[in-house]
Amino acid sequence: MTSDAFPMIGVLGGMGPQAGVDLVAKITAETRASGDQDHLPVTLLSLPQIPDRTTWLADPSAPDPAPAIANGFFRLEAAGAGVAAMACNTAHTPALFDRVLDLLDDAGATISVLHLIEETVSGIAFEYPSARRVGILGTHGTLSSGTYHSVLERHGFDVIAPADLHRLTHAIYDADAGIKANSESIPAVTREEVLDAIQELNQQGADVVILGCTELPLAVRESAVDGLPVVDPARMLARSLIRAVDPQKLVVDLFASES
């Protein structure tokens, strides 16, 4: 193995496979580059056989994903990554993520693992310094775990969420019109459901809205809706990974990479 021109970024993927690929694509998009050679070295390790996170959180007798996740970060470290992250919201639930860090720590790993939700919230604090009330959209599963709420509150934000998560869950999971079933081309009615939820949080006084589910940014690619900033956590995480290895490489304006 030779040393790279820049420290290498690691991405642990497979949870699901497309979310890991998307995080790598966002690292490329958020890098200031005028040609291939200006980009940063990145390694993606996509391990779809990592046991399901949601299943284990609901039933601790199910296969435990923590050792497989820790092993993935070890392998990224062995491949040359100094800093790494994963795009899966559920894997950042403290009951799971903290155990991964403990396993890495016990084994003497030196790789730095960034936390999707911590980086999203600290990114909001940095990019939107006047924001006080943060709205959060996601599935019932993600929001009921309370991870976004507790991190936001620790950073001093007031947290608001839609009164009824049923419509949003429907927009994501519906077998016909849902985002998961139509990731290449989102039906207009589904996009409207997500926009309605953003509008509801706007009326409740949100200063920023987090799209707290990997599917939601597929329906709403804008960085603002009716003037309300809308945050894609994977994009914030991509920016944190770039900042960790070379802040000079970061697209300076949060919105500069948009057409």
Place this chain on the structure above:
Amino acid sequence: MTSDAFPMIGVLGGMGPQAGVDLVAKITAETRASGDQDHLPVTLLSLPQIPDRTTWLADPSAPDPAPAIANGFFRLEAAGAGVAAMACNTAHTPALFDRVLDLLDDAGATISVLHLIEETVSGIAFEYPSARRVGILGTHGTLSSGTYHSVLERHGFDVIAPADLHRLTHAIYDADAGIKANSESIPAVTREEVLDAIQELNQQGADVVILGCTELPLAVRESAVDGLPVVDPARMLARSLIRAVDPQKLVVDLFASES
């Protein structure tokens, strides 16, 4: 490092960064899966600092990409990959690719490196057994290297190309309307230029057309135009990588993954 449930696929990326990410996305798309756990383990090593291939082919005193490419495949082998490939057309020019294989061979590497153009042509022979005349679209640089021509002719195909590559190069590179400058949303006029070139090859009697440039499939996502099959080499390569590790995992119908 623990062993994976399936042999791991390696992708050497960074040439350019988006092409490597796209190849991983196509591996996911071409895998028969009803959930995350059905997908195959994949590792992407994106090394954008690999010296420019076109520059070196034009000027052998420029930095040589072959050692960096060979080193990348070594690192993929060390990361657990048994079979690997890269998405860059130019890197498969014999003057470069054969030296990469020699470097790997001399050093005792065991990783199997698939050849983008060989896999595309053998894929056409397999998927379109009645095809005789194959049309090829690409930049002047890719076509003048003759790699597609020589591989197609070795497989017994007649090769046809557009009479004038100027318009196609313009469709790819034009600073305003070109595909490279508009990869998220291709202008209609640019797509028409690519469709016209396909139509020209259709009139010349092509049985299949190869989109021999990573940008062209962004403008033409269909698998056929006016009944003429249109082949994306990266998609063929993704299918060969899957077939190499587990043929059972391959989406059976070449067109089944399309909506």
